[in-house]
Amino acid sequence: MHERTIAELAHGLRAGEYTSVELVEALLRRIEDLDGRLNSFITVTAEQALAQARAADQRLRRGGGGPLTGVPIAHKDIFCTDGVRTSCASRMLAGFVAPYDATVVERLKAAGAVMLGKTNMDEFAMGSSNETSWYGPVRNPWDTGRVPGGSSGGSAAAVAARLVPGATGTDTGGSIRQPAALTGITGLKPTYGRVSRWGMIAFASSLDQGGPMARTAEDVALLLGAMAGFDPRDSTSVDRPVPDYAQALVRPIRGLRVGLPREYFGEGLDPAVRAAVEDAVRVLESQGAEVREIGLPNTPLAVPAYYVVAPAEASSNLARYDGVRYGYRCEDPKDLEDLYMRTRGEGFGAEVKRRILIGTYTLSAGYYDAYYLKAQKVRRLIRDDFARAFEQVDVIAGPTSPTTAFRLGERLDDPVTMYLSDVYTIAVNLAGLPAISIPVGFAAGLPVGMQLIGNYFEEGLLLNVAHQYQLATDWHRAVPPGFE
Amino acid sequence: MTLGPEEVRRIAWLARVAIREEDVPEYARHLSRILEFVEQMAAADTEGVEPMAHPLDLPQRLRPDEVTETDQRERFQAIAPQVERGLYLVPKVIE
Structure with missing residues (x-):
């Protein structure tokens, strides 16, 4: 059963081929047997999952339920869950049990999804390798000596290893897309404001966005349909109807204009990653897409601007952890x-x-204009680059990450080397655009991801293109050896 | 921009984050490296560019000034490190 996609499972559950309890029991056994090799879960909620599965089975027997009724998922441990520990992979919140559910959790619950547990991540979502977790690093199921990417590394590894068919993630600078690429799954970062941030522990509030991770674009569409929508409790949530993403998948892509930014294919890109992405672009061409080169000239400024904006906002957001109201407190102050x-x-x-220190420094008296204000101006230059590009093309395609999964420990000595893992994903967050990563092949046995970037609120088009590509290819069906 | 040990200690104090003395040189090295990297921005011509605070340039939404929260003091205090008679306890501030 673990081989099936969310769409297949939802269908099988409704047809009575198996029950949600059977499905949940099978996956809990898999987690117990296999997660010792990966460390992808921080908390497994077996009892609650079985109770939710029993309730789902009852609804299904009565012919009721939503599109995800009885389907098991996992939540990144950054989403608050009522009564279940939410650690954000930090010692600071190691004993924290939120008194409420995040909107994303609440919505997926309302759609009938069953939560198996909370997945590992980089501490407070700060990292690109999942090595900064207080609960230890997550390992990549394709090679357990390598990282799964981060910060949503636990969700990515769990989905890739078929421990769970879908999971939530968050993406501030690439934290859904980069681990999706490095583990060979599909992950979407929605338009800023599309998915509520309420109850999602804040890192950099003007960049953070939650989104779905699964094996196929079709599954991502099903999850996004449940997660997205206006939430008055999030002041940056956008009040705009949610389209039927699953319906948008089937359109042919003949005449689709695809732009390849020359800045995303230059120095620093692994030639084998480049080759896999170019092959994928040829598949889109064979399906009728028109490909042209475009320019995003301010690309080199994106990572530097991000490492001003994100730490500044983090230093402010993380000021709340003071040892008084909740979380860790030192001994005998x-x-x-x-x-x-x-x-x-x-x-x-x-x-x-x-x-926190970088953010405190750049926001301190006398430095604000040179750092934060300058970065906000650069941010507009980057957004304007995309605006000009979307006058000529419908989607932008390129590599998600410049390399495949790297070895554990390899990039821990120099923070800037680690930051450059996100060189193709960060600009999207600065601009607030939606983007998806899909598996497009392998380089030396490790998965390669292609990123598709769309204009604001064009998640439906991105999922459409990704789905059409997946109809013509089977990279998304590849299973890591040892996790069949 | 290169940060010395004295500046690292000052920033750590501003942020209220204790840094062990033996770790100060490594923080100084890493923070200097990050600042040197982000300063690549300085070369960009941003004359006349409006700073961008929100990706969609949307104004902050306002809500009616009405009470919507219920009293959940006991639930919230159940997860606090130290409380007494409904109060959060901290070390004595005024002698």
């Missing part, structure tokens, strides 16, 4: 300042502390 200093010094890991 001698005064209030000692309580703050040691709680935060002991509760946060090294990468989180680095980003």
Whole structure:
């Protein structure tokens, strides 16, 4: 059963081929047997999952239920879950049990999905390798000596290893797309404001966006349909109807204008990754797409601007962890300042502390104009690049990540080398655009992802193109050896 | 921009994050490396460019000033490190 996609499972459950309880039991056994090799889950909620599955089976027997009734999923441990630990992979929140569900959790629950547990991630979503987690690194099922990418590395590894058919992720600079690429799955970062951020622990509020991860574009469409929509509790949520993403999948892509940014195929790109992406573009061409070269000249400024904006917003967001209202508190503080200093010094890991310090520095008196204000101006230049490109093309295609999965420990010595893992994904967050990563082949046995970027609220078109590509190819069906 | 140990200690204090003395040199090295990297932005011509705070340039939405939350003090305090009689406890501030 673990081989089936969400669309197939939803169909099989409705047809009575198996029950949700059987499905959940089978996947819980798989997690128990196999996750020791991956460390993709922080918390497995077996009892709650079985209770939810029993309720789903009852609804299904009565002929009721939604599109996802009885389908097992997992949530990245950044989404608050009522009564279940939400750690954000940090010692700071190691004992934190949220008193409410995030909107995303609430909506997927309402659609009938059954939660199997909470997945591992980089601490507070800060990382591109899933090595900064307080709960230890996640390993890539394609090669357990390598990283799955990050920060949604646990969700990506669990989906790739067929421990769960779909999972939620969040993407601030590539945290859904880069791990999706490195583990050979499909992951979508929606338009900023499309999916509610309420109850999603904040990292960089002007960039953060939740989204779905699964094996196929069709499954991602089903999950997104349940997750997306206006939420008055999130002040940046956009009040706009949610289209029927599943229906949009079937359109032929004849005449689709695809732009290849020359800046995404230059120096630093692994030639084998480049070759796989070029092959994928030829598939789209054979389906009738018209491909042309475009320019996004401000691309080199994206990673530098991001590492001003994101740490600045993080330093402000993470000020709330003070050891007073919830979370970790140091032992025997001698005064209030000692309580703050040691709680935060002991509760946060090294990468989180680095980003808090960078953000504090760039926002401190006398530096604001040179850093944060400058970065916000650069942000507009980057958005204008995309606006000009979308006058000529419908979607932009390129590699998701410059390399395949790298070895554990390989990029821990130099933070900037790690940051450059996201060189093709970060500009999308700065502009607030939607983008998807789909598997398009292998390089030396490791998956390669192609990124498709769309104009604002064009998630339906991205899923359409991804689905048409997946009808013509079977890279998304490849199973990591040992996880068949 | 290169940060020295003194500046790292000052920033850590501003951020209320304790850094162990033996870790200060590594923070100085890493933070300097990051700042040197982000300064590539300085070369960009942003004369007359309006700073962009929100990807969709949307204004902040306002809601009616009505009470919508219910009192959940006990639930919220159940996850606090130290509470007493409905109050959050911290070390003594005023002698």
